[in-house]
Structures are given as C-alpha cells and as structure tokens.
Amino acid sequence: MTLPDLEKLTALIAPEAKALGFDVVRVAWFENGAQGSDEPTLQVMAERPDTRQLNIDDCAALSHRISDRFDELDPIEEAYRLEVSSPGIDRPLTRLADFADWAGHEAKIELAEPMDGRKNIRGDLAGVEGDIILVDDRKAGRLTFPFSALGHAKLLLTDRLIASTAPINSDGADEVEAEPINDEAQEDEDNG
Numbered sequence: 687m688t689l690p691d692l693e694k695l696t697a698l699i700a701p702e703a704k705a706l707g708f709d710v711v712r713v714a715w716f717e718n719g720a721q722g723s724d725e726p727t728l729q730v731m732a733e734r735p736d737t738r739q740l741n742i743d744d745c746a747a748l749s750h751r752i753s754d755r756f757d758e759l760d761p762i763e764e765a766y767r768l769e770v771s772s773p774g775i776d777r778p779l780t781r782l783a784d785f786a787d788w789a790g791h792e793a794k795i796e797l798a799e800p801m802d803g804r805k806n807i808r809g810d811l812a813g814v815e816g817d818i819i820l821v822d823d824r825k826a827g828r829l830t831f832p833f834s835a836l837g838h839a840k841l842l843l844t845d846r847l848i849a850s851t852a853p854i855n856s857d858g859a860d861e862v863e864a865e866p867i868n869d870e871a872q873e874d875e876d877n878g
Contacts, residue, residue, distance in 0.1 A: 690715055690728070690762050698761060699730055702751040708732040708740065711773045712780045726766040731773045738787075738851075740772040775851050779839040782814060789813040791847050795821065798837040804829075808842075 696713045703710050711731040718724065732748055733739055740748070749770040756762070779785060779793060788811050795807040807829055812820035817833045841847060 688763075689717070695728070695761060698755060698759065699752055702755055703730075703732045703748055706744070706747055706751065707734060708744065708748060709735055712778055726764060727769050728762065728766050729769045729771070731771055731778070733773055738773075738777075740770075745770045745772070775847060776841050776843045779841065782817060782819075782833045785811055785819045785833075785839075786814045788841060791850070792842045792844050793821070793839055794842055795819075795839040796837040797831060797835050799835065801831055801835060805837075807831075 692713050692715060696710060699713055700710050709732060711733055712729070713731075714729045716727045716729060718726075730748070730752065732744075734744065749768060752768060752770065756768075777784075779788065779795075791811055792809065793811050797805050797807070799805070804826075807821055807823060809821040809823035809829065812822045812828065814820065814833075815830075818830050819833055819836070821829045821831075823829050
C-alpha cells in the first residue's frame with residue numbers, strides 16, 4: 687500500500703479551508719485509523735484564525751467541501767475515513783507561527799534528530815527568532831533549535847493554558863441552573 691502524499695493533499699485541502707475562512711493546522715494519515723477506528727483515516731485539523739477553534743458546523747462544512755473536491759479528483763486510491771476537527775486545547779504545534787502565538791505556554795517537543803544530545807524537550811515556549819524556536823527549559827535554561835529540526839510538538843494542558851483559552855461560545859452559560867441532587871442515602875440517614 688502506498689501512503690498518500692500529504693503535501694499534495696494539503697495543497698488540495700488548504701484552498702477549501704480558506705474559502706470557508708479557516709486555516710489548516712495539520713493534515714495527517716493514520717494507516718490503522720484514528721480515534722478508535724480500524725480503517726485508514728485522513729485527519730484534517732483546521733481553525734478559525736480569530737478563535738483558534740472550529741465548532742461542529744464548521745467541521746461539517748469543511749468536511750463536505752473536502753469530500754466534494756476529493757470526489758472530483760480521487761487523490762486517495764483506497765477506502766479511508768475523513769476526520770475533520772478543531773485542534774483542541776492541547777493542540778499540535780505544526781507551523782512556525784504556532785510557536786510565537788503560544789509563547790508563554792508549556793509544550794512537549796520531539797526533535798526529528800537529537801541535537802546536543804537531546805531529542806525531547808519540555809518547557810515554556812519563548813517565541814521565535816527568524817526560523818529559530820526558543821524554549822525555556824526549567825533545568826537546561828533557554829534552548830533553541832531550527833524549525834526544520836522539529837519532529838512533533840504539542841501544547842501541554844495546564845491551568846495557564848485553560849485560563850487563556852476562551853470557549854467558542856459561552857452564550858447561555860450563566861443561565862444554566864444545577865438540578866438539586868436527590869441523595870436517597872442521605873434522606874434515609876436523616877429519617878432514621
């Protein structure tokens with residue numbers, strides 16, 4: 687089986703996302719499926735530039751556009767599942783701009799090849815200088831590496847990240863009322 691050319695697929699997907707006002711964060715292929723599926727999966731992560739998220743309607747709209755385009759061109763020969771999603775709060779960092787945009791937040795980084803005896807880095811993103819990524823490691827201090835040396839990276843879920851990430855839509859959140867909990871065991875105790 688030949689793996690799909692992700693650069694070509696991204697070149698087909700990006701204009702469809704742009705037409706809807708979205709940016710592509712990542713296009714990935716999972717041969718053994720993703721999210722519990724056992725069939726090959728093409729995963730597309732995208733976001734609205736203003737919110738850095740997608741809602742369910744956005745995902746559906748992008749999925750339909752990609753499916754229509756792929757039906758015309760048939761760029762993947764085998765059967766597969768298309769998964770369109772928001773990158774989520776502990777998002778992958780795939781673009782140089784991500785490292786600047788998320789400066790001050792903790793990330794887990796794996797380099798493609800070891801540099802200075804290190805392949806794994808965990809620390810606070812400190813921005814970029816040109817194409818150099820800056821990371822503040824608690825033990826080693828400031829570490830730098832070129833974007834081209836990046837293997838994989840993602841934000842780590844921290845209280846600071848949660849506090850800085852606003853939900854897409856919180857309309858009605860202040861109107862939610864908690865239902866009283868009927869604890870029968872407590873009632874029995876009180877009556878007994």
